[in-house]
Amino acid sequence: MSSTDASNLIDTQPRPATAGDYVQLMKPRIMMLVVFTALAGLVAAQSVSGVSINPVMAAIATLAVALGSGAAGAINMWYDADIDAVMKRTSTRPIPSGAVPRDEALAMGLIMSGVSVLLMWLASNALAAGLLALSIAYYGWFYTMLLKRRTPQNIVVGGAAGAFPPVIGWAAVTGTAPLDAWLLFAIIFFWTPPHFWALSLLAHKEYKKAGVPMLPVTHGAAATRNQILAYTIFLAPLGALPVLTGLGGIVYGTVAALLGAIFLALAFQVWRSDAGDEGASSASLKRAKGLFGFSILYLFIMFAALIAEHGFGAYVAIPGVA
């Protein structure tokens, strides 16, 4: 389908927008993960540094992260409306379905960006606000407009956008971004490729139809499965690294080791399968789907362990470690 056909799709059969459409513009599922990881950074920073933040200010800073994530999502949907209209999975989004005009989505994204950065600055400090502004620009402009349609490495480089929240949360408390915060950044950064590529093994025909150069489209399913396994081999020990700096205690260390091993096993199963190939078996597709689902769970539980340790007193240092 040509881009002209796609734009026709966007304009046909407009329907009145509901509040739900505007919520959808903000990509609420991504927002939940972003807020959760930012909260983990915020909670861990207070415990590790001994600096505390006013609870109301912490709540406003968390809200600012949520708004920033929503703003970046709206800008992404504004720019990608043409390819969203082509892909079945995204064709019901507010812009291609005709509920929200494109310009309105852009205006919403830009206004929310400004509001979120301003609120973050008022609630915390310039570093946290600057990092939030950087992450919005990184996702809304660098990833969406420059990387996504140009290179199969789009989600590798673009993954940094989703990795900023724990650093922002940490900076909101202390005004600094130490090694521990960047370790959390690295975990999300290296988690992103296996997470997205597992999905792209299932939806590569859609990406091909829309002309998005995802790895399975440009290099084939076998290369994608190799990359998924390679990144997971790197991610599993990386996930346990906070234990060495003292950021993670026994609970976090146990969770990281266990989940890392399961992640590796699932990635290995996908690597051995024919998921993404022409005529792939349903069992293989199920494995890729399982890996995608587990990857979301992995990140949630890892950061939940951090919150449990630093926010609910479950931290017990591992003897002999920093």
Added chain:
Amino acid sequence: MSDNNSPPQPEPLSPEARRARKKRNVWLALALFAFVILVALTTVIRLGDSDLGPDGGFYWRNDPESSSPPMPDLPAGDEDKVNSEGDEQ
């Protein structure tokens, strides 16, 4: 002769579209109100955390005895010069 310069008239909205627009406007008003409240809240908390008492000097220092920084040590031999010239600081 018809007036070709008249601005194009917007299409009349259906009752459903009118209701949706009204709802959107209410949400926008609530969002704006929430923003104002949040800015006010952060301002109040920031001011509350600052020491606004006479010794705190958030806007000015009106107690020079307690708020002026300590005098730096002068090099040997300069004390007499300062004392003889009065309160040179």
